[in-house]
Amino acid sequence: MRNREVPKYKQLALKIPYGQGYLVGELPEGIKVKEVVPSEIAGVPDPSADVRRALEQPIGNHGVEELRGVRQVVIVVSDLTRPVPNDVILPVLLEKLNAIGIKDEQVTILVGTGLHRPAPPEEFPLIVGPEVAARVKVISHDAYAPGILQQIGVSSRGTPIWINRHYLEADGRILIGMIDPHQFVGYTAGSKSLVIGCGGEATIRANHAHLVEPEATLGRIEGNPAREDIDEIGGLVGINLIINVILNSHKGIVRTVAGHYLAAHRAGVAVARQVSEVPVPALADVAIVSPGGFPKDINLYQAQKGLAHGTRLVKEGGVIILCAECREGAGEKGFIDTMQAGNTPEEVIKVFKQGEFQMGRHKAFLWCRSLVRARVILVSDGVDDNLARIMMVRKAPDLQAAINMALKELPDAEVVTVMPKANSTIPVF
Structure with missing residues (x-):
């Protein structure tokens, strides 16, 4: 010694x-x-153009065009605990929605706080950008507020599905998020923005109970019971379109993916692995x-x-x-x-x-x-x-x-x- x-x-x-x-x-x-350290992958030179590219080339044929004719659109975004560049994504998305006849008055942005405290109105300009906050209605999820949740069933793993009623009342449903490592869901974003971000306490508790299982682990998607439960619930509730970004350590957009809630998310995870997974x-x-x-x-x-x-x-x-x-x-x-x-x-x-x-x-x-x-x-x-x-x-x-x-x-x-x-x-x- x-x-x-x-x-x-x-x-x-x-x-x-x-x-x-x-x-x-x-x-x-x-x-x-x-x-x-995470790989230092350069951010795209024009973030807005990358968001536009992703929306014009949706993965799994689930693009903005699929929303033509809907009455009400809900867009779920994360709260301030996640540095999602909503001020870049949302203006491009609203432009695309306007182009297919959906007016700003038909759009509601729902801040998915999960079990965090509800986002107060003074935070809305910080979350979505001041321009967007002035254009469209912004509200916050509150998992404990009476009457805010509605149950629509139970997942095959026994998770009761309680979801924010404002989400359920919309016939056009969009999720925005960032794909980042998660210690028992594998990677964040995708349908997690809905199920955890806009879910009830009973839903989140039942899903997170899977963390004791060895397959519920950092970076794992396939065979991960927590992630598979979330994705099953996302499919049962219904998601028209996701827009997910992968960021580098400087919070620059490396890649934007958009489209089907599973296919686009998995494509984004493949990029996130290049950034986050280090031999x-x-x-x-x-x-x-x-x-x-x-x-x-x-x-x-x-x-x-x-x-x-x-x-x-x-x-x-x-x-x-x-x-x-x-x-x-x-x-x-x-x-x-x-x-x-x-x-x-x-x-x-x-x-x-x-x-x-x-x-x-x-x-x-x-x-x-x-x-x-x-x-x-x-x-x-x-x-x-x-x-x-x-x-x-x-x-x-x-x-x-x-x-x-x-x-x-x-x-x-x-x-x-x-x-x-x-x-x-x-x-x-």
Whole structure:
């Protein structure tokens, strides 16, 4: 066993996203370092032209022309938690709708918030762009508002299908979203914008209960029960057209896909894989991980996604250094309450599986699944010592201290992998 008491820091200076800034640290000589980042694919030179191309060349013959003659169009968009360039997409889409005789007065934009808080009207110009907000009616989904939901059946997996009635009342139905890695649905967007974005709490809870199944995992589409349930429900409810974008790390549009809710989404996933899936030659002894800075590290609830992606990088029994500011602390009471239901990660997982599935509690299961595989050192100004104890992690005051702790625990460590944009990165072996 080598003794690395006082490392000489010469090899690599690190700069890790953290909140709206960065953490810095250095690694010693003799360590093999691998940085895992999304592929830097250039954005298209004219984003509006790319959206227009996608609408004029729809995949699966489900284009705007199919909406000719409808009475009312609903367009589902994401809330501010996703950087979808709606201000680029919507003007082109409205132009195409106007061209087939659909007036702005016949269009409603529905902000699909899922179980997030409803989007207030003052956020509408930020979500859809000020020009569009002034042109058409914009409303927000609210999964808990009386009378906002309507049940239309049950999926083959037993998921009750509760959907926003404004969506169901429209005879022209369009979804806009961005395709990004998702830790148990595989990839976001497609029919997820409807089923989760505009679904009821019972629908979302029943679908997300599939996350305990091994096939419900990061980057997997085929055979993934959570994704297949969502897509089945999308087909039962009805979707005329989707418009999905794939973005690079600078939020530039790499590709726009439009058309049939399954065919266009799968074509988009193929592009997203080129951006997000990064070959990694070997598992690391230590992984240094950031969700990607604010808002992805706004709280532990959100930062868990980065931890999950980072868990794929490290050997069993290795160390993950999670760098997450967490200015809002834990972020969800059910998450923390469930973490306190056991004294070990294994106990928390057992308690979760034995109880009724509830949103919030599922994050404790996902968090503890990482803790079973690796030890976690947290660098976070927003998490105090008591919260760190509840989360069953150790705290370090800064990145350099965390590196020193990890290398002291693993004196034979040879490989350190750094993933600074973990939420947008899928390591593949």
